[in-house]
Amino acid sequence: MTTPAPEISPPAASAAPADPARRRWLYAGVAGAAAVGGAGVAWWKFQPHAMDSGAEKALWALEFETPDGATLALQRFLGKPLLINFWATWCAPCVEELPMLNAFYREQAPKGWQVVALAIDQPSSVRKFLARLPLEFPVGLAGMQGTDLGRSLGNLTGGLPFTVVLGGEGRVLHRKMGQVTAQDLQQWSALR
Incomplete structure (x- = not known):
């Protein structure tokens, strides 16, 4: 069943x-x-x-080789306002802002402003780039030393572009991650 x-x-x-x-x-x-x-x-x-303790003081002791083989000692810029721009040839926003930084330098140099670009790049790439787009302000070949410097100044990710504005007494007044704008430059030009 x-x-x-x-x-x-x-x-x-x-x-x-x-x-x-x-x-x-x-x-x-x-x-x-x-x-x-x-x-x-x-x-x-x-x-x-936050910046590393002593980063400002250490900054002024640094030296970098320039694309033409000379030495760029940051200490020579102490005493006047200084804009330091960390950049690379492979960084599109960096390349886009360089002509604006060059114009800022041209306009503000008579008023005491200085600009330095620190290339986080291969020296040969920087030389080729500057042959096509010469800059009126000094360029230092910073490489990994520049990345470490940026990190000590608060750029923990190592992102580019990174800009630091220092007053004449050598103190950091402003830092910016990312591309600089005309408004940034106008605001900074009033700083001393």
Whole structure:
């Protein structure tokens, strides 16, 4: 004799399917939270952080080779306002801002301003670049020493471009991660 197979009943629905409008709100909330979190991380990443103790003093003792083989001693710039720009030939925002920095130097040099570009790049690439786009202000071949200097000045990620503005007494007045704007230069030109 055969026993009848037990009846299998369909599983009971534990909950009604979610309302489509409710689901959209849930997805929007998750996406919004992710966007806010991502923006917070990006903001943190692109903000200059605290400088190392003694970074300003150490800065003035540094020397870099120039593209033409001379020595660029930062100490010679002490006593007047100085804008130091960390850049590289492979960094598109760096390359875009160099003509603006050159114009700033041309306009502000008679008022005592100085500009120095520190290339975080291969010397041969910098020389080729400067042959195409000469700059009126000094350029130092900083390489990894420049990356370390940037980090000591608060650029923990090593991102480029990175700009530091120093007053005549040698103190850091402003630091900026990212491309410089005309408004930045106008604001900084009032600093001393």
